[in-house]
Amino acid sequence: MYSEAKSPLAQKRNIVTAIPGPKSQALIERRKDAVSASLGMALPVFIERADGAIILDVDGNSIIDLAAGIAVVNVGHGNTKVIENVKRQIDAFTHTCFMIVPYLGYVEVCEALNRLTPGKFKKKSVLMNSGAEALENAVKIARSYTKRQAVVVFEHGYHGRTNLTMAMTAKNMPYKDSFGPFAPEIYRMPMAYPFRWNGDQAKCAQEALEMITHKIEKEIGGKNVAAIVIEPIQGEGGFIVPPKGFLPGLANYAKENGIVFIADEVQTGFGRTGQMFASEDENVEPDIITTAKGIAAGLPLSGVTGRAEIMDSIHLSGLGGTYGGNPIACAAALGAIETIESENLVERANKIGKIMSDALNAMMKKYPIIGEVRGRGAMQAIELIKPGSNEPNSEAQLAIIKFCINQGVLIISAGTYANVIRLLPPLTINEDLLREGLSVLEAAIASIK
Numbered sequence: 232m233y234s235e236a237k238s239p240l241a242q243k244r245n246i247v248t249a250i251p252g253p254k255s256q257a258l259i260e261r262r263k264d265a266v267s268a269s270l271g272m273a274l275p276v277f278i279e280r281a282d283g284a285i286i287l288d289v290d291g292n293s294i295i296d297l298a299a300g301i302a303v304v305n306v307g308h309g310n311t312k313v314i315e316n317v318k319r320q321i322d323a324f325t326h327t328c329f330m331i332v333p334y335l336g337y338v339e340v341c342e343a344l345n346r347l348t349p350g351k352f353k354k355k356s357v358l359m360n361s362g363a364e365a366l367e368n369a370v371k372i373a374r375s376y377t378k379r380q381a382v383v384v385f386e387h388g389y390h391g392r393t394n395l396t397m398a399m400t401a402k403n404m405p406y407k408d409s410f411g412p413f414a415p416e417i418y419r420m421p422m423a424y425p426f427r428w429n430g431d432q433a434k435c436a437q438e439a440l441e442m443i444t445h446k447i448e449k450e451i452g453g454k455n456v457a458a459i460v461i462e463p464i465q466g467e468g469g470f471i472v473p474p475k476g477f478l479p480g481l482a483n484y485a486k487e488n489g490i491v492f493i494a495d496e497v498q499t500g501f502g503r504t505g506q507m508f509a510s511e512d513e514n515v516e517p518d519i520i521t522t523a524k525g526i527a528a529g530l531p532l533s534g535v536t537g538r539a540e541i542m543d544s545i546h547l548s549g550l551g552g553t554y555g556g557n558p559i560a561c562a563a564a565l566g567a568i569e570t571i572e573s574e575n576l577v578e579r580a581n582k583i584g585k586i587m588s589d590a591l592n593a594m595m596k597k598y599p600i601i602g603e604v605r606g607r608g609a610m611q612a613i614e615l616i617k618p619g620s621n622e623p624n625s626e627a628q629l630a631i632i633k634f635c636i637n638q639g640v641l642i643i644s645a646g647t648y649a650n651v652i653r654l655l656p657p658l659t660i661n662e663d664l665l666r667e668g669l670s671v672l673e674a675a676i677a678s679i680k
């Protein structure tokens with residue numbers, strides 16, 4: 232059974248039962264009895280295994296994965312280099328704690344991060360376990376380095392679910408509601424969100440920058456701000472791509488005021504947007520970059536990479552954690568990074584991104600519920616509206632996702648107004664499979680009355 236299961240899965244959609252099938256239904260019941268009811272479930276089937284961009288469920292359904300575990304499995308499920316590295320590492324040793332006994336994998340991942348992240352200056356890194364933990368540490372570092380406390384974040388931003396990162400995250404439901412009190416000294420600024428800003432892109436960038444700098448000066452005082460933290464393309468918030476000029480404008484303001492500019496590239500990093508990091512698009516060189524998700528193809532790992540003088544300013548043993556930069560996760564990361572580079576997945580993100588954006592733009596012409604198609608590279612989304620208005624259409628979002636899931640195509644939601652559908656396929660997805668997924672998405676949209 233096990234050796235049979237190891238043959239590669241056909242990259243084909245194949246639905247053999249209702250979704251969920253009987254075995255999944257039974258497991259969902261078992262889950263209900265054992266697992267806290269607090270956790271969501273986007274795809275109501277239990278997975279047996281996955282390969283490439285196909286998820287095989289316990290009832291034998293082969294589902295097209297256009298989510299990649301939320302932009303994590305960029306190199307595809309079952310990536311050979313990741314698996315080989317992980318197996319070799321498990322045979323050697325599984326844990327020492329890097330602060331107790333160091334190992335080379337950790338150093339190599341830091342070297343890769345320092346080399347691949349934007350910024351033509353000396354950089355250093357630390358490794359943690361999750362995106363939220365990377366953000367926590369980035370803020371600790373910026374506060375300690377600047378001897379200031381205030382942290383500026385943005386509307387629609389998402390940075391995690393720990394106490395500090397909940398405070399940094401914009402959306403109340405489901406992330407924050409009833410979980411307060413929240414960490415202090417977090418200040419939220421308006422976001423340059425062109426689709427919901429009156430005026431064109433250039434005006435949106437300029438007006439938003441004016442509002443933000445004015446608010447920082449009047450409400451906080453620039454000299455009190457330790458860090459400005461922003462996702463170069465907002466992920467959970469609905470793939471909001473800021474207008475040209477906005478990010479460089481913010482980075483300049485930070486520089487002029489001695490503020491650490493932190494790019495949260497947890498979702499946008501590692502080739503996803505058609506560049507290794509999304510900040511590169513406008514030649515922004517963040518002082519600190521947080522990474523996670525795509526770094527290690529699903530093993531828990533995150534990174535904080537920044538200017539050497541900032542990263543080295545922390546007192547000895549000021550940062551750490553038992554598992555941060557676990558050797559198995561580092562081995563996976565080295566396999567994932569090697570794959571992204573050797574298979575040129577950054578280019579591939581542009582190629583599949585164009586297939587997605589062409590298809591979505593063609594749909595927008597036909598279906599008035601699509602208000603906007605946006606994204607960059609293999610990070611594409613549609614914002615759904617009530618036709619003839621800008622009013623968010625969250626009912627359509629729910630119905631479209633359900634339709635796709637029933638037909639064996641996994642797509643996921645996003646957006647402050649629960650009206651965005653985002654596509655985040657593995658960058659290795661075969662083009663026919665991607666086109667098939669998109670045609671099911673079109674059928675779902677066409678079914679909305």
Ligand code: PLZ
Nearest residue numbers: 361362363389390391462466495497498
């Ligand atoms: N920063 C930009 O996208 C994680 C959240 C899923 P962790 N986004 C997916 C959910 O509902 O919990 C994310 C992100 C950005 C930080 C994070 C946090 O990363 O690894 O989930 O802690």
